[in-house]
Amino acid sequence: MTQPAGGARLAVDIGGTFTDLALEVGDQIHASKVLTTTTAPEEGVMRGIRELLPSAGVAPGDVSLIIHGTTLATNAIIERKGAKTALIVTKGFRDAVEMAYENRFEQYDINVEKPIPLAPRYLRLPVTERLDANGEVLLDLDEASVEALVPEIERHGVESLAIGLIHSYANPAHEARVAEILRAKLPDLWISSSSEVCPEIREYERHSTVSANAYVQPLMARYLRKLESGLQAEGFGGPLFLMMSGGGLCTVDTAVDAPIRLVESGPAGGAILASHVARECGLDAVLSYDMGGTTAKICLIDDGQPQASRTFEVDRIYRFTKGSGLPLRIPVIEMVEIGAGGGSIAHVDAMRRITVGPESAGAEPGPACYDRGGERPTVTDADVVLGRIDPVGFAGGSVSLAPEKSQAALGAVVGEALNIDPSLAAFGVSEVVDENMANAARVHAVERGKDLTSRAMVAFGGAAPLHATRLAEKLGIDTVVVPTGAGVGSAIGFLRAPVAYEVVRSRYTRFGDFDREGINVLLEEMQREARDIVHLGAPEAELTETRIAYMRYIGQGHEIDVIVPNRALSDSDVAALKAGFDERYEALYGRIIPNLDVEVLTWAVTVASPAAASPVADNVAAVEAPAPDGMRRVFDPARTDFIEVPVHARAGLAPGMIIPGPCVIAEDQTTTIVGAGYDARLDGMGYIRMERKR
Numbered sequence: 001m002t003q004p005a006g007g008a009r010l011a012v013d014i015g016g017t018f019t020d021l022a023l024e025v026g027d028q029i030h031a032s033k034v035l036t037t038t039t040a041p042e043e044g045v046m047r048g049i050r051e052l053l054p055s056a057g058v059a060p061g062d063v064s065l066i067i068h069g070t071t072l073a074t075n076a077i078i079e080r081k082g083a084k085t086a087l088i089v090t091k092g093f094r095d096a097v098e099m100a101y102e103n104r105f106e107q108y109d110i111n112v113e114k115p116i117p118l119a120p121r122y123l124r125l126p127v128t129e130r131l132d133a134n135g136e137v138l139l140d141l142d143e144a145s146v147e148a149l150v151p152e153i154e155r156h157g158v159e160s161l162a163i164g165l166i167h168s169y170a171n172p173a174h175e176a177r178v179a180e181i182l183r184a185k186l187p188d189l190w191i192s193s194s195s196e197v198c199p200e201i202r203e204y205e206r207h208s209t210v211s212a213n214a215y216v217q218p219l220m221a222r223y224l225r226k227l228e229s230g231l232q233a234e235g236f237g238g239p240l241f242l243m244m245s246g247g248g249l250c251t252v253d254t255a256v257d258a259p260i261r262l263v264e265s266g267p268a269g270g271a272i273l274a275s276h277v278a279r280e281c282g283l284d285a286v287l288s289y290d291m292g293g294t295t296a297k298i299c300l301i302d303d304g305q306p307q308a309s310r311t312f313e314v315d316r317i318y319r320f321t322k323g324s325g326l327p328l329r330i331p332v333i334e335m336v337e338i339g340a341g342g343g344s345i346a347h348v349d350a351m352r353r354i355t356v357g358p359e360s361a362g363a364e365p366g367p368a369c370y371d372r373g374g375e376r377p378t379v380t381d382a383d384v385v386l387g388r389i390d391p392v393g394f395a396g397g398s399v400s401l402a403p404e405k406s407q408a409a410l411g412a413v414v415g416e417a418l419n420i421d422p423s424l425a426a427f428g429v430s431e432v433v434d435e436n437m438a439n440a441a442r443v444h445a446v447e448r449g450k451d452l453t454s455r456a457m458v459a460f461g462g463a464a465p466l467h468a469t470r471l472a473e474k475l476g477i478d479t480v481v482v483p484t485g486a487g488v489g490s491a492i493g494f495l496r497a498p499v500a501y502e503v504v505r506s507r508y509t510r511f512g513d514f515d516r517e518g519i520n521v522l523l524e525e526m527q528r529e530a531r532d533i534v535h536l537g538a539p540e541a542e543l544t545e546t547r548i549a550y551m552r553y554i555g556q557g558h559e560i561d562v563i564v565p566n567r568a569l570s571d572s573d574v575a576a577l578k579a580g581f582d583e584r585y586e587a588l589y590g591r592i593i594p595n596l597d598v599e600v601l602t603w604a605v606t607v608a609s610p611a612a613a614s615p616v617a618d619n620v621a622a623v624e625a626p627a628p629d630g631m632r633r634v635f636d637p638a639r640t641d642f643i644e645v646p647v648h649a650r651a652g653l654a655p656g657m658i659i660p661g662p663c664v665i666a667e668d669q670t671t672t673i674v675g676a677g678y679d680a681r682l683d684g685m686g687y688i689r690m691e692r693k694r
Helices: 041-056 072-078 143-147 150-155 173-185 203-234 252-257 265-281 379-385 403-418 422-447 464-475 486-496 516-534 571-589
Strands: 008-014 018-025 028-035 063-070 085-090 124-127 137-139 160-164 190-193 240-243 249-251 285-291 296-302 312-314 326-328 336-338 344-348 354-360 456-460 479-482 500-510 544-553 560-564 598-608 630-636 641-649 658-660 663-666 671-674 678-682 688-692
Touching: 008 041, 008 265, 008 486, 018 041, 018 486, 028 041, 028 486, 041 063, 041 203, 063 203, 063 265, 063 486, 072 203, 072 312, 085 203, 124 143, 143 173, 150 173, 160 173, 160 203, 173 190, 190 203, 203 240, 203 252, 203 326, 240 252, 240 265, 249 252, 265 285, 265 296, 265 456, 265 486, 285 422, 285 464, 296 422, 336 422, 344 379, 344 403, 344 422, 354 422, 379 403, 379 422, 403 422, 422 464, 422 630, 456 464, 456 486, 464 479, 464 486, 464 671, 464 688, 500 516, 516 544, 516 598, 544 571, 560 571, 658 663, 671 678, 671 688
Parallel strands: 008 063, 063 240, 085 124, 085 160, 160 190, 285 456, 456 479, 641 663
Antiparallel strands: 008 018, 018 028, 240 249, 285 296, 296 336, 312 326, 344 354, 479 688, 500 598, 544 560, 544 598, 630 641, 658 678, 663 671, 678 688
């Protein structure tokens, strides 16, 4: 996104443990971390702002733009703390969200637990109507059946309503009329229509998505409006934008209408940062590694763009098993997220194995070393015992650590169970969490036909630089980049994100009988809708547009995406689309199927402001590194013992300096551990670039 005229820009990322803030003033980034106030997240935000702005010499009125990402929507679904939600469906489809895919994601578990719908069965309310797959009316909407639901909605104290009628993606008229009737009768009721939130085929995903949107909408709307008014009361006059799961920014009004698009907003900011760094450094293939206080996120980035997806699952019952969560059909940056953050809790199971996560100590009570009542050991406790974290300067000094609490917790929970001392217990916890992340990265890459050994790693988040070189060793990665401000990387990523919005519509057509005129009308409508939203945050002249068609051979169950020209389609364009499909299909599956027609199910139009990041020449001459600022005892995995290593303050290093490993490079928001097998160098942008020793 381009820099707005006349002021600083502020980004705020609320995580499960820390709230990160990044203030951009010219070409300078000022950053801070505060503990997340779980019960009232806006309080932590305002406290962090009040601490950060004066330290940077910036007044609230000098901030021209605020960008915000939050886990509030995700947490509300996982913790089941959203609104009391009802789902209106076509008569006969009351149990579609419970039947789901009618498969068993754990086929040998006779007691398999399935995702619990957000709208319970007694609040799944049928109305009489029916459309066919083309949107033609088979049975008119019986408005009396809609009005008959009003007493039921009032009796159960429903706060939010989702409407998901059969085939409404093809014709939204019945859903619109249901919403109109109920708004007239119940003006205080929140209403979400699937034809607006997720106008796509596949009823289960559409019903699940609109139900989730309705479930979090009252909570998110109250929070966003409260934050907006609180910022205005502090003297902020610039606009507030929200980071979306797909990597773009939207206005508060858009976020209030479709809060479900914010479920992965924080991790998306991290992927945007890694993409920006990849383009700056001229890295074509990158593994983005983001490890914070609660989770670790891994994303593949090719040619400066993160992998994207149309589906996402939240609240998986079986940890990482696909199909065990609630499906959301929204634009997302595709990544794997595992419970492997600094606050992930370690214990020893019945088979005397160390296990870590996914349960997290969060900010309250936090790891044992926070001395806030936590008694169970975490990854952060292990890092403290291993000498990777300086107890005095943790999180820029905002959190004072008690290392003796880490020793005691690791000794009591892990050491006594395995008859080892606390330092070996800490090493075991660290190795397990690193191997968990390495395994997740391997599986994620294999599933997408990607090779990890040819990639560079971009590491950020409060905990990632602590573990990056060890993880790189396990994955066979030679290059690790730790960008400036890595400790608040996702927040900085918000500042690099474009103002963008994606509109998706399902409209069926076959190449054998391609409805070119109808598709052109549809794409033009989608373009106008996206531009109407995006132009509020970016000049019209700067906007770019991407069109995509999701296609498959007739009879197949899944689609692949093909780029569509940004203009009205001609006959030659239709032929080119078919050729593009053949090329993509052969690249993915090694062959095409001759004489079989291809169908297009869904179309997507994305309008965005430009996100430029030109490669920066890294031709700085080598400079002798200064003497270390001190020494520290750090556990060496190769020797399974402590060694003395030099400690350098990152602020005292300049581009071109080479610091051989093993060593520690410390900064306010994180610490980079340079393993014995790597040497570190500051490149032309001041990024720490670690290369494997030859």
